[in-house]
Amino acid sequence: MALKGLRSVLIDLSGTLHIDNEITPGAVDALKRLRETNVIIKFVTNTTKESKRFLYERLCKLGFDLKHDEILTSLLAARQVLQSESLRPMLLVDSAALEDFEGLTNFEGEPDSVVVGLAPEHFNYDKLNQAFRLLLEGAKLIAIHEGRYYKRADGLALGPGPFVKALEYAAGGPATVVGKPSAEFFHIGLSGVHPASAVMIGDDVNDDINGAQNIGMHGYLVQTGKYRPGDEDKISPKPFKTVPNFAAAVEDIIKQMNS
Amino acid sequence: MRSVNLNSVLQRLDRLSRVLIFNLSSCPLQSSKMAKVEWQSKPVKGLLIDISGVLKSGSEPIAGSVEGLRLLYESGLPFRIVTNESQCTVTVLLRMLQRMGFNLKADDIFSPIPAVVELLRKEQLRPYLIVHPDVEKEFDEFKSEEEPNCVVLADAQEHFNYDSLNKVFRLLIEMEKPQIFSLGTGKYYEGDDGLLHLDVGPFTKAVEYATGLKAKIVGKPSSEFFLSALNDLGIKPEEAVMIGDDVVSDVGGAQDCGMRGILVRTGKYRTKDEQHTVKPDAIFNNFNDAIHAILNI
Numbered sequence: 001m002a003l004k005g006l007r008s009v010l011i012d013l014s015g016t017l018h019i020d021n022e023i024t025p026g027a028v029d030a031l032k033r034l035r036e037t038n039v040i041i042k043f044v045t046n047t048t049k050e051s052k053r054f055l056y057e058r059l060c061k062l063g064f065d066l067k068h069d070e071i072l073t074s075l076l077a078a079r080q081v082l083q084s085e086s087l088r089p090m091l092l093v094d095s096a097a098l099e100d101f102e103g104l105t106n107f108e109g110e111p112d113s114v115v116v117g118l119a120p121e122h123f124n125y126d127k128l129n130q131a132f133r134l135l136l137e138g139a140k141l142i143a144i145h146e147g148r149y150y151k152r153a154d155g156l157a158l159g160p161g162p163f164v165k166a167l168e169y170a171a172g173g174p175a176t177v178v179g180k181p182s183a184e185f186f187h188i189g190l191s192g193v194h195p196a197s198a199v200m201i202g203d204d205v206n207d208d209i210n211g212a213q214n215i216g217m218h219g220y221l222v223q224t225g226k227y228r229p230g231d232e233d234k235i236s237p238k239p240f241k242t243v244p245n246f247a248a249a250v251e252d253i254i255k256q257m258n259s
Numbered sequence: 260m261r262s263v264n265l266n267s268v269l270q271r272l273d274r275l276s277r278v279l280i281f282n283l284s285s286c287p288l289q290s291s292k293m294a295k296v297e298w299q300s301k302p303v304k305g306l307l308i309d310i311s312g313v314l315k316s317g318s319e320p321i322a323g324s325v326e327g328l329r330l331l332y333e334s335g336l337p338f339r340i341v342t343n344e345s346q347c348t349v350t351v352l353l354r355m356l357q358r359m360g361f362n363l364k365a366d367d368i369f370s371p372i373p374a375v376v377e378l379l380r381k382e383q384l385r386p387y388l389i390v391h392p393d394v395e396k397e398f399d400e401f402k403s404e405e406e407p408n409c410v411v412l413a414d415a416q417e418h419f420n421y422d423s424l425n426k427v428f429r430l431l432i433e434m435e436k437p438q439i440f441s442l443g444t445g446k447y448y449e450g451d452d453g454l455l456h457l458d459v460g461p462f463t464k465a466v467e468y469a470t471g472l473k474a475k476i477v478g479k480p481s482s483e484f485f486l487s488a489l490n491d492l493g494i495k496p497e498e499a500v501m502i503g504d505d506v507v508s509d510v511g512g513a514q515d516c517g518m519r520g521i522l523v524r525t526g527k528y529r530t531k532d533e534q535h536t537v538k539p540d541a542i543f544n545n546f547n548d549a550i551h552a553i554l555n556i
Contacts, residue, residue, distance in 0.1 A: 120421040125457070128419075132447065132457055148469050149428065156432065158425050162465035170446045170461040 003218065003256040008040040008193040010186070010212070012202030013055065015225020016246050017043075018062055024224045026247030028063045034250045035065070037257060042189045044200075046074045046179040046207065048117035048144045048160055049094045072189050074144045074179030075100045078115050080188055081142055081178055085113075090131060092163075093117035093144070110134065116167065116175070117144040118160045128166065135171035143175040180204075181211025190217075199240075201249045205231040209239045220249040298519050298540035303553055304498035306331070306338040307369075307488055307513065309479075310356070312504035312526015313546050314340075317451035320359040321525050323547030328361055334554050339369045339488045341501075343443030343478040343508075345413035345459065346391040348372065369488045371442040371478030372397050375411060378440070378477060386411045386440070387430055389423050389462075406430075409438040412466065412474070414445075414459045424465060431470045439466060443478035445508055449526050479505075480512020489518075500540075502549050504528045511537040521549050 011017065017027050034041065043066065045055065052071050059066055075097050082089050082104055090111035091101055097117060098105075114131045135141055147159030164175050179185055190198055195216035202208025203225030213219045213235075221232055221239035224246070232242040243249045308314065314324045331338060340363065344352055349370050356363050372394060379386055379401060387407035388398055391414065398411070410427045431437040445458030463474050478484050489499055496517030503509020503520070504527050510520030514537070522532065522539035523546055533542065543549040 120425075123421040123424075125417040125419050128461075129454070129457055132461075133455055136447075136455065155429060158421065158428055158465075158469055162424070162428075162469040165468040166457075166461035166465040169464040170457055172446075 003199065003253060005197050006037075006039055006199065006253070006257050008042065008190055008198040009034060009253065010042050010044045010189045010198065010200045010217075011246070012200075012204070012208050013043055013045040013059070015203035015227075016201060016208075016222050017059070017064065019225055021062070023062050023064075024222070024245045024247070026245070028065075030247035030250040031064055031066075033254065037254060040191075040193065041066075041070055042191075043071045044073075044180065044185070044189045045071075046145050047097075048074070048119075049096055051097055051099045052076060053099065054096070072185075073100070074185065075117065077178040077185050077188055078117075078142050078144055079104065081176065081184075082113065082115070085140070087113040087140060089113045089115050089142075090134060090139075091115050091117075092119045092122040092127065092131060094119050095121075110137075111139060113140040113142060114167070115142045115144070116160050116164050118147075118150075120157075123163050128163070132167055132170045135167060135173070141167055141171070141173065141175040143177045145179040146175075146177055180207040181214070183211070183215045186212055186215050186217065199253060201246060203227045205234050205239065210235045213237065213240070220253070222246055222249055298500075298521075299552075301497060301519075303336070303500050303519075305489070305492045305494040305500075306336065306553070307341045307485065307499060307501040307518070308338055308546075309501075309503035309505070309509050310340055310342045310344060310352070311448050312528070313502060313523055314356070314361060315359060316449055316526055317453055318355070318359075320361070321545060323545055325360040327545075327547035327550040328363070330554060330556070331550050332362055336554070337492050337494070338367070339492055340367050341369045341479060341485070341488050343371055343414070343445050343458075345370070345372055345394060345442040345478070346416060347393050348397060351393065369484075369491065371484065372413070374484065374487070375440055375442060375477045376400075379409075379411075384409045384438070387427060389413070389415045389418055389427060391415050391418065408434055408436065409440060410466070411440045411442070412459050412463050413442040415462075416456070419457075419462045424462065424469075427466055428469050431466070431472060437470065437472055439463065439470075439472055439474035441474040441476055441478075443508065444476055444480060445505065447527060455527065480508040480515065482512070482516035485513060485516050485518065500553065502546060506532040506535045506537050506539065510539045514540070523549055 055071055056068050088107040088111045111134055114134055143164040146161040146164055148161045149156045149159050168175055199218045200212030201220040203222050209219035209221050218240040221242045223244050232239050349368050353365055385403045385407045386401050387410050389412050441463040444460040446460045447455045447458050450456040500519045501513030504523050504525055506522055510522050513520040519540040522542045524544050
């Protein structure tokens, strides 16, 4: 079977394990059962705001059994890029996310990279000019993601994408996008495991499933969270499996591993 | 048959040698060397000239440009100053240029603000503005109690921020027939402080990306804008030359509508601009050199 040599499972958080403060049916037990198979588990999420600590505490409170360093966020992926390339970043990220960049902000000299998350308080003319001038001098532009807008309590609001596009246009170079669905992000999550021996479980057919399948992983699309009927037909090739929820995905994975 | 006049041959040789010397000293590209000889093969009957980075840098005139403009005036060759400067009115701009020593009249300046006002009037639109407060009064006639039905973006400097952009985003997604007017597509320019500042273009791109709409460009590099300036001069595109420091907006925009585009190495010019896919018809170190070459003096 396709999942005979399965070594790693990547799991999306919001919309897959839980929706706001409610877990999806049977998710806590399903995660326990998955752990008994000894596959390597990573929780992968696009976030521009919530730090790893914040996400860890929320999942613990919901009853999930996990370790701190099993969480990979797009913020941490940005951190990894900064570290592996020894970059000195200017951070246009929410102050709540700053703790994920600890130790990278004390440097001498000019920044040589600009990290853009969702940071309304930084999206003003002065800050954007500063970022733009650095980019023109050759700094690397790193985007946490390129979302156009998102839903806020008071209505739709601009995401980081428009500001990434503004800087790309002004400075004439494309951003490195670090979150899902970038191939780099999934590779960091796999930490060396071959994509063919890995599974991604998520509710976003593009960012989770298509992104993972593009590098050769198997995608399990769950019909919870942002899933809408027909999503499974929006990508080609289709998701490896489309299942009602996270628990059903785990059940199917275990069955396939043992068959 | 045209008779060969010794004087004109000498003049031509002189010009050729100057072009060649110019090329040897400051232009490494073979292709632009050929273009240089080419660009003067057709007569030049009029000029369009950019302001920022060509005539002035911040609040200072660029060396030689006052002299260059004086020579141009004296030659009688018609010209228009075409600018996307949308953070001040034509009157304010004119006064500033006159103070710097430029001999100019209001009619010499062609700006996108009157052009967009005309357009809004014609289509009876109610604009929501992100513009610099100094030009707001140019839009007084459009003040209305009703919901706006289009958005005008100009070089608004510090008035571009998350809240103002979010506001236009929300207005646009609610509009029945949303329209964005952008006064140019400029990426950046050199400010009074000598630093580069974001122009309206990046913010227009941000709003376009968020809404999925395409802005209508009023000002450089829209062909419409160049052509109406040429119409004002009464000349055809192939008879005209545009001088600017922006390889894309000035040079590319001019070439797209059939004019010749000259790049000057001042203002926002950077060496890498000479490797751009847009190939200027000629490149000069500054405005004064360009005027000397055009006037053959």
